[in-house]
Structures are given as structure tokens and as C-alpha cells.
Amino acid sequence: QKEVEQDPGPLSVPEGAIVSLNCTYSNSAFQYFMWYRQYSRKGPELLMYTYSSGNKEDGRFTAQVDKSSKYISLFIRDSQPSDSATYLCAIVSGGGADGLTFGKGTHLIIQP
Amino acid sequence: DVKVTQSSRYLVKRTGEKVFLECVQDMDHENMFWYRQDPGLGLRLIYFSYDVKMKEKGDIPEGYSVSREKKERFSLILESASTNQTSMYLCASSYFRQGTSGANVLTFGAGSRLTVL
Numbered sequence: 001q002k003e004v005e006q007d008p009g010p011l012s013v014p015e016g017a018i019v020s021l022n023c024t025y026s027n028s029a030f031q032y033f034m035w036y037r038q039y040s041r042k043g044p045e046l047l048m049y050t051y052s053s054g055n056k057e058d059g060r061f062t063a064q065v066d067k068s069s070k071y072i073s074l075f076i077r078d079s080q081p082s083d084s085a086t087y088l089c090a091i092v093s094g095g096g097a098d099g100l101t102f103g104k105g106t107h108l109i110i111q112p
Numbered sequence: 113d114v115k116v117t118q119s120s121r122y123l124v125k126r127t128g129e130k131v132f133l134e135c136v137q138d139m140d141h142e143n144m145f146w147y148r149q150d151p152g153l154g155l156r157l158i159y160f161s162y163d164v165k166m167k168e169k170g171d172i173p174e175g176y177s178v179s180r181e182k183k184e185r186f187s188l189i190l191e192s193a194s195t196n197q198t199s200m201y202l203c204a205s206s207y208f209r210q211g212t213s214g215a216n217v218l219t220f221g222a223g224s225r226l227t228v229l
Contacts, residue, residue, distance in 0.1 A: 043202050043220030092216055100216050104154030
């Protein structure tokens with residue numbers, strides 16, 4: 001079963017707030033977990049990816065994976081108006097080149 | 113940086129027209145993909161290719177065909193455009209090789225917004 005659930009939002013927060021974006025998935029075979037950011041009228045760009053449970057940090061961004069709960073999160077600290085975008089989780093089940101399932105994306109708005 | 117270039121950013125076509133969407137990547141990636149993206153439906157895979165002249169159906173191939181004559185170029189063809197094919201079309205490529213470990217990390221183009229009247 002290829003299914004990834006993601007709240008579409010919009011999620012609106014004030015500048016400087018901590019943002020939490022989440023996805024749940026149903027297939028325990030999923031191996032790699034990614035976050036893409038998509039600005040309006042642009043293609044998605046890879047933000048972060050990880051393959052293990054736990055946290056991975058990159059600047060103001062932290063990706064968290066809980067395989068036992070089948071739950072992944074992206075945290076953004078000190079959010080900026082430039083972080084306003086749609087964030088898509090993507091989960092890889094391995095196997096063929098098509099073994100990638102995207103969430104529908106969460107639209108995030110950071111209010112100045 | 114890998115670049116995926118989609119030749120047309122915005123197109124307006126009439127119902128029944130044949131439409132070509134072109135995509136070129138410049139980093140020798142094995143795999144290329146065509147997705148469409150619609151509000152509320154997210155990204156849906158139309159076709160992908162893991163080698164020259166190879167193609168595989170994705171989740172929604174009906175009404176589309178593809179061509180990959182050269183490794184760097186992947187074309188999406190709408191044989192007879194219909195209004196329900198109005199959408200944002202995204203091309204992507206990746207280096208992932210089947211049967212190996214590692215993540216299939218996609219690099220996307222900027223998208224082609226197609227309107228069919």
C-alpha cells in the first residue's frame with residue numbers, strides 16, 4: 001500500500017515561531033524519508049533526507065523520523081517569511097526508480 | 113548543480129491539439145520522470161524511464177505517451193489534449209540505479225503550466 005498522509009494546511013504562523021510539519025505513512029517497508037520545498041510557480045527542491053529513526057539537523061531545519069509510529073516531522077526554527085512555501089514529504093520504499101511516494105504537501109505561510 | 117530544464121514554462125493549447133513537453137537534464141542521470149501536480153491531488157506520476165528507449169507507466173498514464181531517444185532528454189506527449197489535462201507538469205531526474213542501495217533523490221525542473229481550452 002503506497003500511502004502518505006499530509007495535512008494540506010494552509011498553516012499560518014508569525015515570523016520567528018517554531019513550525020512543525022508532519023506526515024504519517026502506512027507502509028513499514030519505507031526506507032528513506034525526504035522533505036522537499038516548493039515555492040509558488042517553481043518545481044520542488046530537496047531540503048533534507050534521512051533513512052534512520054531520530055533527528056537530523058541542517059541549520060534551522062530538523063527532520064525527525066519515528067519508524068515505530070510511522071510518523072515523520074520537519075521542524076523549522078526562527079521561521080522567516082522566505083520559508084513561506086509548500087512542503088512535501090516524500091518516502092522511498094526502495095526497489096525500482098518509481099518507489100517514491102509523495103505527500104500532497106502542506107502550504108506554509110510565515111506572517112511578517 | 114544538476115539542472116533539469118523544461119523548455120516551456122507556460123503553454124495554452126486547444127482541445128484536440130497534439131502537445132509536446134520537453135525536458136533536458138545535464139548531469140547524466142539514469143532516470144527521468146514526468147509528474148503532474150494539481151491542487152488537492154498532489155504529485156502524480158505519469159511515466160518514468162530508467163534508460164534510453166525504456167519507459168514505464170506510472171499511476172496515471174492514460175492520455176499520455178513519452179519518448180526517450182537520448183539519455184538527457186525525456187519528452188511528454190499529449191496526443192489529443194483535453195481540458196482535464198490542464199495542469200502543472202513537472203519533469204525530474206535521478207541517479208538511482210535499480211538494485212543498489214541508496215535513496216532515489218529527484219531533482220525537478222521548474223515546471224510547465226499547461227492550459228487546454
